[in-house]
Amino acid sequence: METILGIARNQELMFEPGTGHEYSNVGYALLGAIIEKVTGKSYVQNVKERIVDPLGMKHIYLQEILNKPDRTIGYMKTINGIEDTEIVLAEPRPDGGFWCTPSDLLLFYQNFFYGNKLIPENSRTTDRYFERLMPSFEKANSIEYLAGGTNGHNSVIAQLLKENISIIVLANMDEPVAEKVADGIFDILKGKEPPIPKLPALLASYEAYKTNGIAYLKDNFENVTSNFYPDDPKDGILNNLGYQLMEAGKQEEAFDLFKLNTELFPEIANCWDSYGEILLKKGDRKAALDAYKKALFINPGLPSAQEMVKKLSN
Structure with missing residues (x-):
């Protein structure tokens, strides 16, 4: 737990306490540390x-x-x-x-x-x-x-x-x-017939992309990703899929999905950050820098984008 708290101490505040809301496990780790401190x-x-x-x-x-x-x-x-x-x-x-x-x-x-x-x-x-x-x-x-x-x-x-x-x-x-x-x-x-099980959203997205193409996935994204936890942000679906494809050596497919993610969620900094990463892997430094700058414009405190903008600007 001390490792988690050490990482948390070095992070910038996303907002002043009481003025915003963001999912984070760190708050529970901090509460656990308070309990330990108070009770001994x-x-x-x-x-x-x-x-x-x-x-x-x-x-x-x-x-x-x-x-x-x-x-x-x-x-x-x-x-x-x-x-x-x-x-x-x-x-x-x-x-x-x-x-x-x-x-x-x-x-x-x-x-x-x-x-x-x-x-x-x-x-x-x-x-x-x-x-x-x-x-x-x-x-x-x-x-x-x-x-x-x-x-x-x-x-x-x-x-x-x-x-x-x-x-x-x-x-x-x-x-x-x-x-x-x-x-x-x-x-x-309730006396109702339960729905037929569906593929998880990530796999359904990949199947739709492979079978019908990127345009189909874009036009039908909400329906394709219906089997997803309702409170989780959907920008994570293609982001996670993109990284799985990168690890599998499928760079062009990863590029398609990271790019689509910026079109579906243009106001999410992490989508542009990931897009910058795949652009850099493809050797397009200028486009990668533009993507990282876009991520920083949306979220000026994003560490990975800060680092890459500094690196690519030099």
Whole structure:
């Protein structure tokens, strides 16, 4: 955790606290460090004493997961086929990584939503999260989703608050597999037919590009990428695909997709940054410099673009 905090200390603020919002795991790492500082105990010890032991959770791993014999292996479906993600597996931290069974996860969330061992009843009336949820406890078919994931692992609990029905899916595959399975189960509960499974957005994009061409992918991007986690920015789909293609030595295909990404998301600095990278690999220094300058115009604090503009300008 100290490594993460060390990196965070050297980063520029994206905005003044309280004035903006951006997804980041660093905030949770910082909260974990605060807990350790205040209590004088490790984050794991706090979780054990305050959550695991009081709830009687017997099937949860808080640390040393790499040596657990019954641990699942995570997989990702890439352009090269199905690959395991053991190489990126990390020990748990405050921003995620604990391992447990659906039964223990159910035990936790039953107490989180309805019990008083974790959260005193009087705290629920003043907590903004529960304040937002309160109407849903009285409304039929009102569902609260809590999801998370990392490379090769995807988990979700979908809680029908009024009915107290929990749908828990733990998948050893990249997202949004768990979310889509949970949605299908919810459809069945409502008497509806669940949708037919689709390829993940990244693979669907590549298949559409290879089969029908770049113009088709551009015109049908939203439909092609429908199987994607709804809260994640879609500019990451072609960006990730482009880098997979670069690693596979398919430079021209990577160029097509990075370029398309700048057309679909012209206001996203990272799209131009990645486009600059592939242009430089193709030997077009002038166009690469222009792309990096465009990235800096959108986000003047983007370190990679700052470095490359300085390097190419000399």
